[in-house]
Amino acid sequence: MWSIFLLITPILALGTIEPPPPVSEYVNRNTIExxxxxxxxxxxxxxxxxxxxxxxxxxxxxxxxxxxxxxxxGEWSISQGWVTAGLAYELARTIRAGLFYTEHRYYGQTRPTR
Structure with a gap:
């Protein structure tokens, strides 16, 4: 019973989100920092x-x-490609959100040791 409720609740919540405007309507391009x-x-x-x-x-x-x-x-160096495409990018577009992509310590350039 609870499993059905947990599956249906997110689907019902999606109905309250307005569809995002087409990508061409966004003026901020090349905004990755x-x-x-x-x-x-x-x-x-x-x-x-x-x-x-x-x-x-x-x-x-x-x-x-x-x-x-x-x-x-995760256990890799972050790259700009993941903030320009993919699931997180599409979610940010859908809910009109800023997108952050963090680098795990000890990977890439994030080194907690000097």
């Missing part, structure tokens, strides 16, 4: 205040609302 954010080195120890820079990409091509989509990187 590489950014860095200082994050906690050890989030399990509040007394440790050390930080390291974490790399991420931000695409504000569709950012006309307060919504955001965060695509969390």
């Amino acid at each position: 590489e950014r860095w954010l200082n994050v906690s080195l050890n989030q399990f120890d509040a007394s440790n205040t050390e930080t390291f820079p974490m790399r991420y990409y931000y695409n504000n091509e569709f950012a006309t609302s307060d919504h955001i989509v965060i695509y969390v990187g």
Whole structure:
């Protein structure tokens, strides 16, 4: 019984989202930015205040609302291709959101060690 409810609820929620305008109506093109954010080195120890820079990409091509989509990187170096196409990109377009793609520590250029 609960499984049917859990499957139907997201489908019903989709009916309240307006369809996105065609891509040609967006004026912000080539809006991908590489950014860095200082994050906690050890989030399990509040007394440790050390930080390291974490790399991420931000695409504000569709950012006309307060919504955001965060695509969390895995065991690879992040690339701009994933903020210009794919599921997260389409979701950001549908809900008119900014798209963030974070790089996992120890992969790519995000190194918590000096």
